[in-house]
Amino acid sequence: MKKHRKPATMLVAGAGALCLTLSGCAGAGSLGASDQTITIAMVSNSQMQDAQKLASQFEEENPDIDLKFVTLSENQARAKITASTATGGGEFDVVMISNYETPQWAQYGWLKNLSEYAQATEGYDEADFIPTLRESLSYDGSMYSVPFYGESSFLMYRKDLFEQAGITLSEKPTWTEVAAAAKQLDSEDMAGICLRGKPGWGELLAPLDTVINTFGGRWFDEDWNAQLTSPEVERAVQFYVDLVREYGEPGAATSGFGECATQLAQGQVAMWYDSTSAVSTLEDPSSSAVVGKIGYAPAPIEVKDNSGWLYSWALGIPESSENPDAAWKFISWMTDKQYIRTVGEDLGWERVPPGSRLSTYEIPEYKEASAAYGPLTLEAIENATPEAPTVQPVPYTGVQFLAIPEFQDLGTRVSQQISAAIAGQQTVPEALAQAQQYAEVVGATYREER
Structure with a gap:
C-alpha cells in the first residue's frame, strides 16, 4: 500500500475554521448527561435512513446506550466529519467515511483500529467482507473502518424503452453506444440519460473520473506533472459535458446522486450511469415507478477495458471519541450479518445494503430479489482496479478519486x-485550463519531496 503524507497545516487549520461555522461543533460536555450517549454522523442516503428506522432494535438490546444521529448530505457530511475528526473535537463517536479517508486518517492516528474490536467480537467475521473492499479500508493490515455497504458503478437503463426502440447494448457497452442510445431516446418528455453535474469531488467527479480513465486520461503522469489539459482528458470531459448538455436531465449542473435516482425512479430519464447502490431506490415499490423495468450493464468503457469504481460508505471511530466501546457495539450491530437479514425481513430484500459481505450473496431470498443486479454488483466490486486505475502509469491510486x-x-x-x-x-478548454493550474500546484509539492 502506498503511504499517505501527513495532512498539510492548511487542511487542519481549514478544518478548524470550518468547525466554527457549522452548528454542533463543540467541546466537552456537548453529548449530554449520559456518558453512554453516542453521536453518529451519517450521510442521508436511503440505506442510512433505513438504519435509523431500525435503530430502536439496537437500543432495546442495549438499554444503557442512547443513539443520537446527525444526518447530512454527502458534501456536508464530508466537510463536517473531516473538520471534527481532524481537530480532535470529540463531537462524534461514530463517523461515516469512505475508502478515500480511511487509510489516510489511520496513518495520521485519527481513527481507532477496528480489527482489534472485530476479532474480539464473537461471530462478527471480518474475513467475510469482500476482499477488495476490506483492503481499501485497511492500513498496515488492519481495518480502521468497516463497510456498511460497498459499491461499484454500472449503467442502468429502461429495458422496455430499449426494446421499443430496437436498441441492443453490447455485453460490455462502450460510451459511444451509450451516447447513441441517449440521442435516440431523448425527447421532450424524457431525457436520454442522467449524469451527475453537481460540484463536489464525490459528486460530479465520481462518474466523470471513470470516463477520464477509460478514455485514456489521467490527472498526473508518473512525475506528478498535471495532465488535465492532455488530449485524452479533454476528449473525455468534452464527451461527458456534451452528452449531459444535449441529452441529459434538466438542471444537470445541480444534479447529484439523489436527483438522478429520483428522475430514473419516476420514469423521467431513460438511462443513468452511477453507483450500484442505486438499486435500493430503483427496485423498491415504495419509492420507484419503474420496478422490474430496469436493466443493468457494466460500467461503459472506451479504451480501458474495466472502468467501474470502488467505494464504500463505512463506519469508523475517531480517536477523540469518549465512548469507543459503546460506539463499536453500534457499529458491529449495523455492519453484522444479522443486520443484513433484519433489513431484508423487516423492510424488503431489495433494500439490503449491498456490496459489503460475501455471505449476503448466498442468502436465498436476496439471491432471488437481486437476480438482475446482485451478481453484476459483486463482480464489479471484485474486479475494480484502484491500484491501476488508468491506461498509462500514474503515481496515485483510486478509481473515482485520487x-x-x-x-x-x-x-x-x-x-x-x-x-x-x-x-x-x-467552455471545456477554459474549465480544464483553470483545473490544470490547480493540479500543477499540487503536483509541484510532490515533485519537491523527491
Whole structure:
C-alpha cells in the first residue's frame, strides 16, 4: 500500500475554521448527561435512513446506550466529519467515511483500529467482507473502518424503452453506444440519460473520473506533472459535458446522486450511469415507478477495458471519541450479518445494503430479489482496479478519486470548473485550463519531496 503524507497545516487549520461555522461543533460536555450517549454522523442516503428506522432494535438490546444521529448530505457530511475528526473535537463517536479517508486518517492516528474490536467480537467475521473492499479500508493490515455497504458503478437503463426502440447494448457497452442510445431516446418528455453535474469531488467527479480513465486520461503522469489539459482528458470531459448538455436531465449542473435516482425512479430519464447502490431506490415499490423495468450493464468503457469504481460508505471511530466501546457495539450491530437479514425481513430484500459481505450473496431470498443486479454488483466490486486505475502509469491510486490528502480540495475546485461548463458558463478548454493550474500546484509539492 502506498503511504499517505501527513495532512498539510492548511487542511487542519481549514478544518478548524470550518468547525466554527457549522452548528454542533463543540467541546466537552456537548453529548449530554449520559456518558453512554453516542453521536453518529451519517450521510442521508436511503440505506442510512433505513438504519435509523431500525435503530430502536439496537437500543432495546442495549438499554444503557442512547443513539443520537446527525444526518447530512454527502458534501456536508464530508466537510463536517473531516473538520471534527481532524481537530480532535470529540463531537462524534461514530463517523461515516469512505475508502478515500480511511487509510489516510489511520496513518495520521485519527481513527481507532477496528480489527482489534472485530476479532474480539464473537461471530462478527471480518474475513467475510469482500476482499477488495476490506483492503481499501485497511492500513498496515488492519481495518480502521468497516463497510456498511460497498459499491461499484454500472449503467442502468429502461429495458422496455430499449426494446421499443430496437436498441441492443453490447455485453460490455462502450460510451459511444451509450451516447447513441441517449440521442435516440431523448425527447421532450424524457431525457436520454442522467449524469451527475453537481460540484463536489464525490459528486460530479465520481462518474466523470471513470470516463477520464477509460478514455485514456489521467490527472498526473508518473512525475506528478498535471495532465488535465492532455488530449485524452479533454476528449473525455468534452464527451461527458456534451452528452449531459444535449441529452441529459434538466438542471444537470445541480444534479447529484439523489436527483438522478429520483428522475430514473419516476420514469423521467431513460438511462443513468452511477453507483450500484442505486438499486435500493430503483427496485423498491415504495419509492420507484419503474420496478422490474430496469436493466443493468457494466460500467461503459472506451479504451480501458474495466472502468467501474470502488467505494464504500463505512463506519469508523475517531480517536477523540469518549465512548469507543459503546460506539463499536453500534457499529458491529449495523455492519453484522444479522443486520443484513433484519433489513431484508423487516423492510424488503431489495433494500439490503449491498456490496459489503460475501455471505449476503448466498442468502436465498436476496439471491432471488437481486437476480438482475446482485451478481453484476459483486463482480464489479471484485474486479475494480484502484491500484491501476488508468491506461498509462500514474503515481496515485483510486478509481473515482485520487488517494491523496489534497484531493478533497483539488477535486472540488476542478469539479466546480467542469460544472460551470455543464451550465454553459464557460467552455471545456477554459474549465480544464483553470483545473490544470490547480493540479500543477499540487503536483509541484510532490515533485519537491523527491
